[in-house]
Amino acid sequence: MVATPQNKRKKLIKKLKSRFRLTVLNENTFEEKLSYSLTPLNLIIMFGGMLIVFGALIYLLVAFTPLKNYVIPDYAATEFREEARRARLTADSLLEVSRKNEKYFNDLRVVLAGGSLSNASDSIPLETQDASLNYAVSDVDEAMRQKLSEQDRFSIEAIDNEKERRKGVILFKPVNGTILSPFDPKAGHYGIDLVAPKDDPVKAVLDGTVIAASFTADDGNIVSIQHNNNIISVYKHNAVLLRKVGDRVKAGESIAFIGDSGENSEGPHLHFELWENGAPVNPALFMSFGE
Numbered sequence: 001m002v003a004t005p006q007n008k009r010k011k012l013i014k015k016l017k018s019r020f021r022l023t024v025l026n027e028n029t030f031e032e033k034l035s036y037s038l039t040p041l042n043l044i045i046m047f048g049g050m051l052i053v054f055g056a057l058i059y060l061l062v063a064f065t066p067l068k069n070y071v072i073p074d075y076a077a078t079e080f081r082e083e084a085r086r087a088r089l090t091a092d093s094l095l096e097v098s099r100k101n102e103k104y105f106n107d108l109r110v111v112l113a114g115g116s117l118s119n120a121s122d123s124i125p126l127e128t129q130d131a132s133l134n135y136a137v138s139d140v141d142e143a144m145r146q147k148l149s150e151q152d153r154f155s156i157e158a159i160d161n162e163k164e165r166r167k168g169v170i171l172f173k174p175v176n177g178t179i180l181s182p183f184d185p186k187a188g189h190y191g192i193d194l195v196a197p198k199d200d201p202v203k204a205v206l207d208g209t210v211i212a213a214s215f216t217a218d219d220g221n222i223v224s225i226q227h228n229n230n231i232i233s234v235y236k237h238n239a240v241l242l243r244k245v246g247d248r249v250k251a252g253e254s255i256a257f258i259g260d261s262g263e264n265s266e267g268p269h270l271h272f273e274l275w276e277n278g279a280p281v282n283p284a285l286f287m288s289f290g291e
Contacts, residue, residue: 016041107211111232112278171205171286172251174235174272175258179289183282190280191234191273194289198239198268201254205233205274205286210247210255219271220261225249234273237265 017039024034062068177196181189204225211232212224221238239259249255260268274283 016044104212111226111230111275171283172203173287173289174202174205174233175200175270177270177289179284180269183280183284185280190275191236191271192283192289194270194272196258196268196270198258198260200258202235202238202256202258202270204249204251204253204255206231206251208233208249210243210245210249213241213244216262218262218264220265221256221259223255225255230277232275234271234275236271236273237262237269239268 020038020040022034022036022038023032025032062071175194175196177194177200179192180195181193183189183192202223206225206227208225208227210223211226212222215221219236221236221241223235223238223241223243225233227233235256237259238256239261240257241255242257243249243255258268258270259265265271272283274281274286
C-alpha cells in the first residue's frame with residue numbers, strides 16, 4: 001500500500017505530539033531530582049520563542065545604544081563623510097561667491113577707467129551704492145574748455161547741439177512711459193524715473209551682455225547690461241527679472257517687468273541709468289519721453 005501525503009502528514013503530527021519524559025537523576029544514588037513531560041512540538045515552540053526574544057533584545061541594544069558604533073562596520077565613518085560633504089559644498093559655494101565678487105569689482109574698475117570688458121559673464125554685485133562724484137570744474141579745466149570752444153567755432157566739424165552729437169547711437173526705449181524725475185547728478189539722481197503701468201515689460205536699449213542681475217534693499221531687483229563703446233545701462237525697481245548674469249541680449253528684448261521693489265521706490269516705475277566711460281549721462285539725450 002502506497003502512503004499518501006495525508007498519511008505522512010498525520011504521522012509527522014503524531015510524532016511531534018508524542019510525549020517524552022525528561023528525568024534528571026542523581027548519578028550516585030539514581031535518585032530522581034526532576035521530571036518533565038515534553039513533546040518535540042513543545043521544544044520547537046520554546047526554542048523558537050527564545051530566539052525571537054533574544055533577537056529583539058539584541059536589536060534594541062544595538063540600535064539605541066552607542067554599541068552600534070562598534071558593532072556596525074563604518075557606521076561612524078558614514079556620519080563623518082556626510083558632515084564632510086556638507087562642509088565641502090559650503091566651502092565651494094563661498095569660494096564661488098568670492099570669485100564672482102572679485103571678478104565684478106575688477107570689471108567695474110576697468111569700466112570706470114574707460115576700458116572695455118572682454119568677458120563680463122561672471123560679474124555680480126553684492127550691493128549697489130550711488131557714486132559720490134565731484135562735478136566742480138577747476139580753473140585749468142575751465143581754461144582748456146574755453147580754448148577748445150574758441151577753436152570749435154571755426155571748425156566745420158563743430159556741433160553745438162548735444163543731441164546731434166549723439167545721433168550716431170540709436171537706443172531702444174526701455175519702456176513707453178513719461179518722465180517722473182529728470183536726470184540730476186548734482187542731487188545724486190544719476191538717471192531718470194519713468195512711470196509706466198505695473199508689469200509692463202522692460203526692454204534692453206542696446207545689444208549687450210548682462211553683468212548684474214540681483215536684488216538690493218534700496219533699489220530692489222536690478223539689471224545692468226554692458227554694451228559696446230563703454231556704455232552700461234541700469235534698470236532698477238523691477239518686479240521680476242527675466243535675465244541672469246552672462247546672458248546676451250538684443251536691443252528691444254524684454255529683460256524684466258515694471259515693479260515697485262526696493263525701499264527707494266514709491267510706486268510702479270523704472271529708474272533708468274546710462275553710464276558712458278564710467279560717468280553718468282542723461283538718457284533723455286538719446287531718446288524722447290513724455291513729461
